[in-house]
Amino acid sequence: MTEAAEVESVLFHGIFLSRQSSLVSNTTAVEDKLQDGVPQTIEQLAKADIKIWVLTGDKQETAENIGYSCNMLREEMKDVFTVSANTAEGVKEELQTETVQDDKVDGEYALVINGHSLAFALEKGLELELLRTACMCQTVICCRVTPLQKAQVVELVKKYKQAVTLAIGDGANDVSMIKAAHIGVGISGQEGMQAVLSSDFSFAQFRYLQRLLLVHGRWSYLRMCKFLQYFFYKNFTFTFVHVWYGFFCGFSAQTVYDQWFVSMYNVVYTVLPVLGMSLFDQDVNDRWSFQHPQLYSPGPLNIYFNKKSMACCMIHSCYSSLVVFFIPWAAMHDTVADDGKDIADYQSFAFVVQTCLLLVVNIQLCLDTNYWTAVNQSFMWGSLILYFATTFAMHSNEMFSIFTSVFPFIGTARNSLSQPNVWLTIFLTCLLCGLPVLAFRFIVIQLRPTVNDKVRYKVRKEGLPGPVPCHPPARRVSTRRSSYAFSHAQGYGELVTSRRFLLKRPVKSCNNDTKEPQLYRIISKDSEHQPQKH
Numbered sequence: 001m002t003e004a005a006e007v008e009s010v011l012f013h014g015i016f017l018s019r020q021s022s023l024v025s026n027t028t029a030v031e032d033k034l035q036d037g038v039p040q041t042i043e044q045l046a047k048a049d050i051k052i053w054v055l056t057g058d059k060q061e062t063a064e065n066i067g068y069s070c071n072m073l074r075e076e077m078k079d080v081f082t083v084s085a086n087t088a089e090g091v092k093e094e095l096q097t098e099t100v101q102d103d104k105v106d107g108e109y110a111l112v113i114n115g116h117s118l119a120f121a122l123e124k125g126l127e128l129e130l131l132r133t134a135c136m137c138q139t140v141i142c143c144r145v146t147p148l149q150k151a152q153v154v155e156l157v158k159k160y161k162q163a164v165t166l167a168i169g170d171g172a173n174d175v176s177m178i179k180a181a182h183i184g185v186g187i188s189g190q191e192g193m194q195a196v197l198s199s200d201f202s203f204a205q206f207r208y209l210q211r212l213l214l215v216h217g218r219w220s221y222l223r224m225c226k227f228l229q230y231f232f233y234k235n236f237t238f239t240f241v242h243v244w245y246g247f248f249c250g251f252s253a254q255t256v257y258d259q260w261f262v263s264m265y266n267v268v269y270t271v272l273p274v275l276g277m278s279l280f281d282q283d284v285n286d287r288w289s290f291q292h293p294q295l296y297s298p299g300p301l302n303i304y305f306n307k308k309s310m311a312c313c314m315i316h317s318c319y320s321s322l323v324v325f326f327i328p329w330a331a332m333h334d335t336v337a338d339d340g341k342d343i344a345d346y347q348s349f350a351f352v353v354q355t356c357l358l359l360v361v362n363i364q365l366c367l368d369t370n371y372w373t374a375v376n377q378s379f380m381w382g383s384l385i386l387y388f389a390t391t392f393a394m395h396s397n398e399m400f401s402i403f404t405s406v407f408p409f410i411g412t413a414r415n416s417l418s419q420p421n422v423w424l425t426i427f428l429t430c431l432l433c434g435l436p437v438l439a440f441r442f443i444v445i446q447l448r449p450t451v452n453d454k455v456r457y458k459v460r461k462e463g464l465p466g467p468v469p470c471h472p473p474a475r476r477v478s479t480r481r482s483s484y485a486f487s488h489a490q491g492y493g494e495l496v497t498s499r500r501f502l503l504k505r506p507v508k509s510c511n512n513d514t515k516e517p518q519l520y521r522i523i524s525k526d527s528e529h530q531p532q533k534h
Helices: 005-021 040-049 060-067 086-100 115-121 127-136 147-160 172-180 207-250 259-269 273-279 286-291 305-331 347-366 374-394 399-403 412-417 419-446 451-462 491-498
Strands: 053-056 077-083 109-114 140-141 166-169 183-187 200-203
Touching: 040 140, 040 207, 040 273, 053 060, 053 147, 060 109, 077 086, 086 115, 086 127, 109 115, 109 127, 115 140, 115 147, 127 147, 140 147, 147 172, 147 305, 166 172, 172 183, 200 207, 207 273, 207 286, 207 305, 207 347, 259 273, 259 347, 259 374, 273 347, 273 374, 305 347, 305 419, 347 374, 347 419, 374 412, 412 419
Parallel strands: 053 140, 077 109, 109 140, 166 183, 183 200
Antiparallel strands: none
């Protein structure tokens, strides 16, 4: 017998002797209730294809009951794997026995592993086996784990799955896990503020996690993807025009635009519209986001911004730059004004091209925007008004007379916009850049609609905001004997859960001198089986 086993045996014998002659006169039960909305929140996150792992320091029976009360463990699950071996060989054997081949996964599984087994499973030779078995399961519960083991589990997922992890906790024992995850969320409660101070986000109740992910998190992802795609689009289009112009200027240092337009394109003319879209845009409101949690699934799959979308953005930019450059070039080549003067000069061509470019990128912004506000409108129209105002000011005779070498485009804007063919050229350029985008998106929506497209169609069809999701508490029919976990043997658990001691049966007493009816009687084991007289 080892030293640890001897110590445990002596300790158990001492506890047995101390309690041998004791009489239990009172029993106190402390109920640690779940917060409001926890089962509904977990159900919504599961519908959004978010994998949820429970890392707790509670004992196995308590952890399993928490899993059932949170709807993470269900009676209809095909199997619940339990790993409880105390040796590395035993843990490896249980993991390999419980592993189901990927092509044979035809139901929902759950994995429950305690801290002793997890210590062996996190070793070098078994961590991949643990991860493979855990990823196969719909629910993973790690019980009796230490704060260090919580952080190690998070690091394991980050290392091999390349997934974005979120850790949420409310106590000091969750700090290491919160710091190890990509996103840390702390719940302020009765267990101190350590978790809150170590987290990226904090709120008072667990159910607020649903709004953080399904609403604000999804909106943030959509806005960031649109911002990046539009940012690359407008700058690629701006740059590709110089490439086409290089074939006509011998690839010299001459720019196709006015030098002031080059300086103000990104910092003045196009900065506010894209900022408004990235701050306020949303595909559906928060109520529809709650009602359709599957809208969150494109985010983890990185559907809206990847290599494919980047390639499409470059192709789109290349096409737009070709239209922006060659349509004005063809329209102004060997063209004369109404008075017979030639208007195919460099300054007029540069003004028309930069005007077409600015209008085209703003039209693309309008096509990408799903939610219009007064701020979006003011940013877009204000940028266009600012462009024409500054252009007319810099092309004026007064600016040329004061700063001759700085503002050489004297009267270019006024003379160009006075020609009808210039307006037709601008209109044709914008039309050829916008129509293909509309046609392509229409065909894609008709042939391969996404979840987002289907929900947006439903929103437009109904024309009303979605109702706030309400989940009435459903009574679960279970074969388990209790929904609580006791730290001792079952004992009086059957009596407590059956509620027989709460029954109150009105009876009449025959030996009552006051002639008042006896409202209640004591229910004993003998009286339970006595026949009732009617």
